[in-house]
Amino acid sequence: xxxxxxxxxxxxxxxxxxxxxxxxxPPAYLRRLTGSDPRNLAIISVKGDSMEPTLLDDDIVLLDxxxxxxxxxxxxxxxxxxxxxxxxxxxSPKKGHITIISDNRQYxxxxxxxxxxxxxxxxxxxxxxx
Numbered sequence: 627x628x629x630x631x632x633x634x635x636x637x638x639x640x641x642x643x644x645x646x647x648x649x650x651x652p653p654a655y656l657r658r659l660t661g662s663d664p665r666n667l668a669i670i671s672v673k674g675d676s677m678e679p680t681l682l683d684d685d686i687v688l689l690d691x692x693x694x695x696x697x698x699x700x701x702x703x704x705x706x707x708x709x710x711x712x713x714x715x716x717x718s719p720k721k722g723h724i725t726i727i728s729d730n731r732q733y734x735x736x737x738x739x740x741x742x743x744x745x746x747x748x749x750x751x752x753x754x755x756x
Contacts, residue, residue: 632703632712659750666692672712676728685754689747696724701749
């Protein structure tokens, strides 16, 4: 688990990426989630409400940093506009672009040049407090 927050809102500037503690997953469960090496997996926090109802403020997400191909739809942790975000990505009808969607419809859908967005990793799992 890293002391990093991905914004489900207007973005979060990341100043450090130090692991702060570990969260154990049974190996068989991880293999069901991904065939990726566990060293490619990281857990970070979500801040904001733009991904509600899918992700809530203070949820945590497990991301796979080996899955960065934005040609596939899904939830990703992204870096754009110099900030970290967790958003839904889909292909854009405009060549060389991707569509970035907030599940909370109060936030606008955004179009970005693919070259302007860095995929940090694909979200595989989330957890939240009850």
